[in-house]
Amino acid sequence: MQILTTAAGLQAYTEQARRAGHRVGLVPTMGALHAGHLQLVQAARAECNEVVTTIFVNPTQFNNAEDFRLYPRVPEADAELLGPAGCTALFVPSVEEIYPQPAVLRFDFGALERVMEGAHRPGHFNGVATVVSKIFHMARPHRAYFGQKDWQQVAIIRQLVADLSFDLEIVACPTIREADGLAMSSRNRRLDAAARAAAPLLYQVLVAAAAQVRQGVSPAQVQAEAEATLAREPLLTPEYVEVADAQTLQPLVEYQPGRAVVLCLAAHLGGVRLIDNVVVDA
Structure with missing residues (x-):
């Protein structure tokens, strides 16, 4: 090399x-x-x-x-x-x-x-x-x-x-994840033990939200429930949760047949800002 x-x-x-x-x-x-x-x-x-x-x-x-x-x-x-x-x-x-x-x-x-x-x-x-x-x-x-x-x-x-x-x-x-689901990121090195223990919640929230999308739950409800779950973790400060069109990235009011959905979030955990996403194919 x-x-x-x-x-x-x-x-x-x-x-x-x-x-x-x-x-x-x-x-x-x-x-x-x-x-x-x-x-x-x-x-x-x-x-x-x-x-x-x-x-x-x-x-x-x-x-x-x-x-x-x-x-x-x-x-x-x-x-x-x-x-x-x-x-x-x-x-x-x-x-x-x-x-x-x-x-x-x-x-x-x-x-x-x-x-x-x-x-x-x-x-x-x-x-x-x-x-x-x-x-x-x-x-x-x-x-x-x-x-x-x-x-x-x-x-x-x-x-x-x-x-x-x-x-x-x-x-x-594709995103590579730790065994507990946390998306690999260079910033993960900055997480202390408590923050690292809480970090898998990000992916867990996205997986639950994806299941709701597949069930036809409205984008507004999916977003609200994801935000509420994140907010219950005292070490975590949510910045955004979006249910968006996977191509245009625009927030969805209602689902469109044949269009993939991307669920994106950002949150601060122990002073470290992390992002993640999950795509739900059409």
Whole structure:
């Protein structure tokens, strides 16, 4: 596995791969890797000759300075995991390498970003779109791999690729969970013992809500009952629960035949913000 730190080095690596007729897979991450990240690397390796993993804690997508400061950073441990998983090149740029000058371009994804994460984290998706665009230009992958735990982010990136005509395919991989159902996340490292013990409630609430959706319970009732269950856990502060169209992400007033539903939530648990979702197919 090669370790690259500059945009020029990354461009040279992937350009050489392309000239050799190799397919390039890209796995963008912010590090503190877990089994969910490694699944993305393995999926990329199964479909591509070269797998580039990026580790960059992107300051422009954090609207909370303390969250950025506390985000786990373990680059040496991450590098040890990536080679055996199939990564052929690791890109670990500095902030100055990605942002030689402050970005002034502003993205607007319309209704896709006015709900859920976009509504609660102003500027978040502008930062995501900016850094992902830069990395796409630098790496020029054939495919880029993202986890479905960040369902809204995947939708935003698909829109970005369509709007800017990036010549690549977005591959979304299923959420990987702990044995008790908690979605794997780098932020889980920050949970203390009590918060970690309470954390499986997030997935339990989503599973119960999905069962209600399948039974035809109204979206408003599903949402209200999920919020009430979360609110009963003293360590947990719900931020949002949404019953939404899986494609448009817009909140549902009533179910539409043939349309998949996504159940999304965000909550603060012991000072750590976690998100999760479950999709109910049509």
